[in-house]
Amino acid sequence: MxxxxxxxxxxxxxxxxxxxxxxxxxxxxxxxxxxxxxxxxxxxxxxxxxxxxxxxxxxxxxxxxxxxxxxxTPPLPDAPPDTGDLRGDVLALLHRVITRMRELAPVREVLAAEQGQATELSAYLAARNQGPGLTWMRTALERAARRGEIDAPDALPDRLVTLPVVLVVHELFMARRTPTDADLEEIVDQLFLPLVAHQLGQHP
The missing domain is CATH 1.10.10.60 (Homeodomain-like)
Known part of the structure; x- marks a missing residue:
């Protein structure tokens, strides 16, 4: 051979x-x-x-x-998916996060080993994680504001903005299970969107 x-x-x-x-x-x-x-x-x-x-x-x-x-690892896209409304954007973004985490399963151990280290490797890993966690979510919220779905997205705190991704990553890494479509819809419809509306004073 x-x-x-x-x-x-x-x-x-x-x-x-x-x-x-x-x-x-x-x-x-x-x-x-x-x-x-x-x-x-x-x-x-x-x-x-x-x-x-x-x-x-x-x-x-x-x-x-x-x-x-x-x-x-493929380069991160410049922006999250654009589906035409905030709910669809966040759901599509979460599906992309799940797909990417599956593709990069070997990175989990590297992440754990490099946690708290000030190295070029840890900086690279942090940059990879930032995209879907904060930058992409902010982009989705800014789009929603331009469409008139929400007001003043800058008033939303980072912890709320990253909540959907944090919950999905927790399921993948800590609970060691892949969230279903129903799980993602629950995160978006029962947690994220109501909290955004409450924070911005946009009650139905």
Whole structure:
């Protein structure tokens, strides 16, 4: 099965092709064993190369994992879905959060390990989380204000704005279950929208 030796692979691959292979191997190892157990030796073995090849590019495990995350995770969209009304926007946004969390399941352990650390890796993870948690929700609320659904969205506190996403992430990470459509509708219809209306004094 191994008709091509590691040595011939090292000779053939260069530049971007080699780097992509190394980062794919790092991602696969992260998925297989997790952040804490990931080693340069195992990644090098997966990639059919040597540890010095990895160390020259990424001197620390944090740098290697950060590069693998950047290589493998798609860029965050600039804005949440636009469905034409606030309720639809928030539901669509929550569905996107669930999909993204599933795609990035190996990142959970990295998040836990990097919590409270002031590193480039922790900053990257924080930026990834901020999009759906606050920036996207603010965008959805600003759209709703332009459509005349709500007034003065800037008056809403951040804790209220991020409530739907926080509840979904709690279900995924802490309760270890994926919220159903009914769960999402309950969050939006019975918690979020009534609280927004109360905060803004927009009672039916």
């Amino acid at each position: 191994h008709g091509v030796s590691n040595e011939s692979m090292r000779k053939r691959r260069r530049g971007a092709e080699l780097e992509a292979a190394l980062l794919e191997a790092a991602w696969d190892e992260l998925v297989a064993v997790g952040y804490e157990r990931l080693t340069y030796e195992a990644v090098a073995d997966r990639a059919g190369t040597s540890r010095p090849v990895l160390y020259r590019r990424w001197p620390s495990k944090r740098e290697l994992v950060l590069a693998a995350l950047r290589h493998r």
